[in-house]
């Protein structure tokens with residue numbers, strides 16, 4: 001079993017924004033999508049706080065482990081989780097088309113063609129929480145492929161017309177290693 005890692009502090013600090021996003025659509029509480037969830041450290045945190053979560057990843061073993069952890073929660077917690085085994089990079093595909101979420105959280109994953117779909121899939125008043133590596137990361141370690149690294153200001157530009165609650169771009173030091181990251185928490189404006 002993969003060791004469960006702590007959730008991102010970005011998610012825990014801005015948890016209230018996600019709660020509000022989930023509460024606003026009273027008729028139907030749309031879930032939060034944990035896109036490229038891996039072993040689910042972030043989505044599992046939300047699930048434990050009783051938010052509905054869709055865990056999505058290409059790795060079926062990771063999803064199975066997330067499901068095992070979710071199943072250890074209360075029946076209510078289990079009912080709030082769903083699992084989506086999906087390759088988000090299939091050429092010519094639009095996996096998020098026609099999907100709707102209260103929020104999308106993406107950590108340590110970038111596939112640029114998905115950005116427009118992610119923005120579309122979030123309902124007005126819904127939230128994006130995105131944290132991933134910037135180009136400067138190549139100095140410190142992986143990933144080094146520019147396809148997986150944000151350009152300076154790219155995340156801010158992408159959500160320029162959203163209501164930005166938090167933005168950071170720079171170098172962080174964690175457990176003795178440096179990482180170059182960009183982070184955003186933003187609310188989608190009403191149409």
Ligand SMILES: C[S@@+](CC[C@H](N)C(=O)[O-])C[C@H]1O[C@@H](n2cnc3c(N)ncnc32)[C@H](O)[C@@H]1O
Nearest residue numbers: 036037038057058059086087088089107108109
């Ligand atoms: C660095 S991990 C981040 C996992 C998690 N978001 C976190 O921060 O702990 C990147 C994740 O992206 C997933 N991934 C990579 N390519 C993918 C694809 N084409 N479709 C869906 N998920 C993918 C991997 O399986 C992996 O779980």
